[in-house]
Amino acid sequence: MTRRRLEEERYHLQRAELHEKLHEKLHQEALLDAGRRRLEQLYRAIDDPSLAETMSLLYNVSPEKRRQFLFIQATYENMVLDVRTGVLTWDELIGRLRIFARNAVVAEYWDRTAEERRALPQDSLEARVGQELDVMLEELADDPEEWWITGSNRGENGWS
Structure with missing residues (x-):
């Protein structure tokens, strides 16, 4: 290969890498x-009970409990987003x-919203995080004093 050809290939590779980085960003x-x-x-x-009714599929829940559940949902979704990003x-x-x-x-x-999580694709990040939390809650129900060792210890990115 000629020197010019090598330089052209390097240029195209660098450009493709930059394009990929931009796409990821x-x-x-x-x-x-x-x-x-x-x-x-x-x-x-959470701030408007009339809107809270539209954001939750849970029935027979007091307005205060619904607000708590929505806050828990927001906290959980934020943690999933933090991992995803x-x-x-x-x-x-x-x-x-x-x-x-x-x-x-x-x-x-978590117990009252189990049905909603069953609709998630099993290989999705949210499903994997949900499965992890399922394991933790089950273990905590058996022994709440051992909270720091709950979970499946799958390792980085949630894979065994």
Whole structure:
């Protein structure tokens, strides 16, 4: 190959790498923007009981409990978004989930919304995080004093 040909190939490779990085950056920004919009909706529903009725599929729940559940949902969705965008590693998420799972209202919310999670694609990040929280809550029900060792310890990114 000629020197000029090698330089052209290097240029095209560098350009493709830059394009890929730009695409990834735009994807991350889109995820963050969608997450912000979703959280804004949840917080508006927390502040306005008439909107809260539209954001929750749970019935026979007091307005106060519905607000608590919406706040738990917002907190959980924010943790998933943090992993998806690289703000948290899987191990950092596990640490946060261990503390999150110790709350009795979280356990009640999680139990009452189990049906909603069954619709998630099994290989999705949200499904994997949900399965992890399922394991933690089950283990905490058996032995609440061992909260710091709950979970499946799948390792980075939630894979065994």
